[in-house]
Amino acid sequence: MKVLMKPIDVIATYPRDGLPIPHRYRIADTDGSTQVIKVDRILYRTEEKLAGNRMLIYRCQSIIAGSRRVYELKYELSTCRWFLFKM
C-alpha cells in the first residue's frame, strides 16, 4: 500500500455509543472527475496520537473497478476531516 493522504468527502454514521463508521466516500482525481466508493467492510480500527494529535485509522475493503482492494481511511479528530490514507 502506498501513502496517499488525500482529503475525501465521506458519508458516515456517528453512533450514540461509539466512534464514527464510514459508509461511502468520494475522491477527486487529478483531472477533476470524481469517483464514489462504497466501504464494503471495515476490517479493523486503530487509533494513533502521534505528536499528540488523535486520529482514527480504519482498515477497509471495497470492490473497486472489479477487484477487491484493501486500504486505510483516517479520521482526524481535531479537524473532523477524513482522508484516504493508504491504498
Place this chain on the structure above:
Amino acid sequence: MAGKRKIIFHIDVNSAYLSWEAVDRLQHGASLDIRTIPAVIGGNPEKRHGIVLAKSIPAKKYQIKTGETLYAARLKCPDLAIFPPRYDLYIRCSEAMLELLREYSPHIQRYSIDEVFLDYTHMEEHFGDPIEAAHQIKDRIHGELGFTVNIGISTNKLLAKMASDFSKPNKVHTLFPAEVPEKLWPLPVEELFMVGRATAPKLHRFGIYTIGDLARADPDLLKKRLKSHGLLIWNYANGREDSPVGDLPGIKSVGNSSTIAFDVEDRKTAHMFLLSLSEMVGMRLRNAGYLAQLVAVSLKTKDFFSYSHQRKLYTATDATNQIYGAAASLFDEMWQGEPLRAIGVRAGALVDGSLQQLSLFDPGNAWKERAMDAAVDKIRNKYGSNMIMRAVFLHSGIRPLTGGVWEEDYPMMSSIL
C-alpha cells in the same frame, strides 16, 4: 519509607521542535522524515527572525549550531531544509507527553516545553526497576507519540539532567552519585548546568577545565571570586542538589521583546513598540495574578550591541499605563539615538497581586485604571486580541500587542532547577 533514596528522571525530547514537525508531517502523509536530512526549524529571515531554533542530527554534522543565523547555516549546507516554527504544535506535543508521564508518577515538573522532571521515588512497587521503567517510558513515547526522548536517571534533578545529555538520541542514561567521578568529572566544565559563557573563562583562569577540577577546587576561593554562584556550581560539580520535583514557586519576571522588521530611528516609533510590549507584559502579569515592583527595558542596536536599564517602582503595579510610563522614561534616559533592531520590556520583583498598596502620589485613579485594564483583557480574551486597541496604533503598521507565548506561558528555558 522515610529516608529511602530518591529516584528522579529527567525526560528531554531529542531536537524537540524539529522532531515534532517531522512527526506531524509524517502523520499527515509526508513521505520524507525531516529528521533524516539536514533540516532546521528557523524563524522568518524577512522579518529578521532568522535564527536556527532546532536542528536535525544530519544538520549537526555540518556544524550547524542552534542560535546561529539561517544565512550562516545555509553557507555550511546549501541544501538545508528550513521549516517555520509552530508553537501550537509544540504545546500539543508537550501536553501529550506530560499526559503519558502522569501515568507513572504524581510528582511531575514541566521544566520547559521539551523537558520534564519526574519523581520515581516509591514507584518501583508499581512499575518495577527504574531503568526498566525508563526504557518503557521512552519506548512508549516513541511508539505512541512518534518522537524520541533521552531519559536521565539519578537521585536528584541536577544529576538526572546532566545524565539525559550524555549521548543522543533515544537513550536512557544513569548518573548515580557513585558514578559521578567516572561519568561527570571528565567532562569540560562548561558542560555543567549553570556554567555558561561568562563563568567558564573565569574558571579557566583558575586552572579549572573539567567538572572534576571544579569539584576538587577550594570552595572558599570559589566563594571569594564568584560569590554565591561559585558555591552553587561547586556543589553541582560534586553532584549535590536537593530541590523537590514540583511546580516552581512562581515566575520571577514577565517580559516580552521583539526583533523589529526595520530599524527604529525615532523616539515616537520606539515608544509605540514600548507600549505594544507593555500591553502584552501587563496582560500576562494580570493573568498570572502578580504585581511588578520593577520595570526594565532592553535595547539592541542594529550593530547587535545590547544594553538595558531598570528601575524600581514606588508602588507595585500591573497596569499597562504604569508599566509603559516607566518603560518610556527609562528609554528616554538611555537611548542615544542609534538605530534599534530589537526592544524588550520586562516586569520583575513580582509580588502577589491579590492585595495592592495604593499611592497618594500617583496621578490618576488606580482603581479606575485597574477596571479599565480588566475590561480590555476581558474583551481580548473573549473576542481576540485585536478587537480593541489604542488609537495610536491605527494605520501605524505596528501591532497593538507584541510578544509571543501568550496562550499558555511555558518557559522555553530556565536557570532554576
